[in-house]
Amino acid sequence: MGEDIFARVYALVAQVPYGRVVTYGQIARAIGLERGARVVGWAMRRCPANLPWHRVVNAQGGISLHDAPETVPLQRALLESEGIRFDRSGRLDLARYRWEGI
DNA sequence: GGGCTGACTGACG
């Protein structure tokens, strides 16, 4: 049952297109948890490797801290390889890259 | 059942 939430999170993440991003809160709202952004973060800790996990960012357009330190630069590198640009403070422009398809 | 923990967020100072 509780795994339904995880499954729904992963199903949404799987749909995010190349070169676009979504936020934790955005996913939470899409699965009916208006303020469940942290739960989405919890689910993303165990995100299956075959999903585009790097396309999930925080509400400020920044990359949130992960378990492994290397994961943050890796996520940024993956996004940059898809044409996404970061500003000096390490944030991307959500108005430009956010995917609204969920 | 009760308390703690986050890959969060919006509000404040």
Added chain:
DNA sequence: ACGTCAGCCAGCC
């Protein structure tokens, strides 16, 4: 613009 704070809620003791 940056650091803090208090809510948030499923999962895990």
